């Protein structure tokens with residue numbers, strides 16, 4: 197038991213461009229799938245909190261939708277959410293995909309973009325202007341830089357302005373493999389201040405279970421569906437029946453905004469929805485620690501992306 201008086205905490209907003217690797221990093225730090233991940237940008241739609249408790253320190257991470265501007269009502273809402281998390285946080289963790297460019301000579305492959313330092317500085321300045329106090333930079337996808345020595349001039353360049361801009365640490369990461377994750381947790385722990393924990397030790401997230409399970413289905417839809425379809429899909433959990441000695445029953449509705457999208461989500465002979473369901477069910481079992489029977493119904497809900505009451509139903 198940690199004595200109340202010894203407790204420390206830090207509230208961290210995880211921010212960055214769409215597809216930078218924020219949710220992957222959050223999951224790696226928490227050690228459990230909290231946020232969903234796909235290779236398509238704008239996967240995260242809701243501020244997801246993940247909790248890391250180590251020793252006397254609790255780090256609360258708020259995963260945010262990628263910060264980009266958009267005129268669409270729904271996407272504007274995502275930008276607002278990310279800004280809100282930033283204002284609330286003690287630390288902004290900027291997940292920044294390390295820029296690589298194709299080498300000029302044949303066969304050189306990808307090399308560090310020489311403008312990387314300048315680009316990062318601009319990004320940090322933007323964050324400060326948006327109200328970030330302390331910034332920690334996670335250099336994500338560092339596995340794409342084959343020759344790590346090529347990073348040295350970049351790191352030397354950022355060292356010249358790092359202090360002045362309030363950047364507490366810069367940590368190279370390959371989150372899917374876990375590289376750099378411990379170091380990053382260590383840096384965030386150093387920024388914690390005396391104060392009570394927000395969550396009991398052992399709790400990984402405060403996401404309500406229906407939303408968490410809906411997100412797992414949406415993750416598979418994001419990964420398996422092509423083109424514009426993933427973005428028009430919403431998932432609502434309508435029933436969770438917890439059973440002691442039988443599989444749990446989870447019933448969900450998969451919403452699409454157009455009639456012609458429905459057969460695409462179902463797939464030929466129902467193959468697509470079956471795939472989505474099978475994969476989501478596996479993930480769900482890992483989280484609830486019991487067998488799950490998953491029922492999915494595809495429903496056309498015209499323009500759900502523009503209807504706030506439906507976002508609320510989904511937990512956004």
Ligand SMILES: Nc1nc2c(ncn2[C@@H]2O[C@H](COP(=O)(O)OP(=O)(O)OP(=O)(O)O)[C@@H](O)[C@H]2O)c(=O)[nH]1
Nearest residue numbers: 214215216217218219220234235238239240262337
């Ligand atoms: N090669 C490589 N890929 C990564 C790394 N981290 C994440 N990815 C991949 O990058 C893609 C995007 O990852 P996400 O974690 O969903 O990115 P995000 O920043 O949360 O994206 P949004 O929620 O859309 O803003 C996925 O395909 C990940 O598997 C990394 O360190 N190296």
Ligand SMILES: [Mg+2]
Nearest residue numbers: 218219239240
């Ligand atoms: Mg994400």
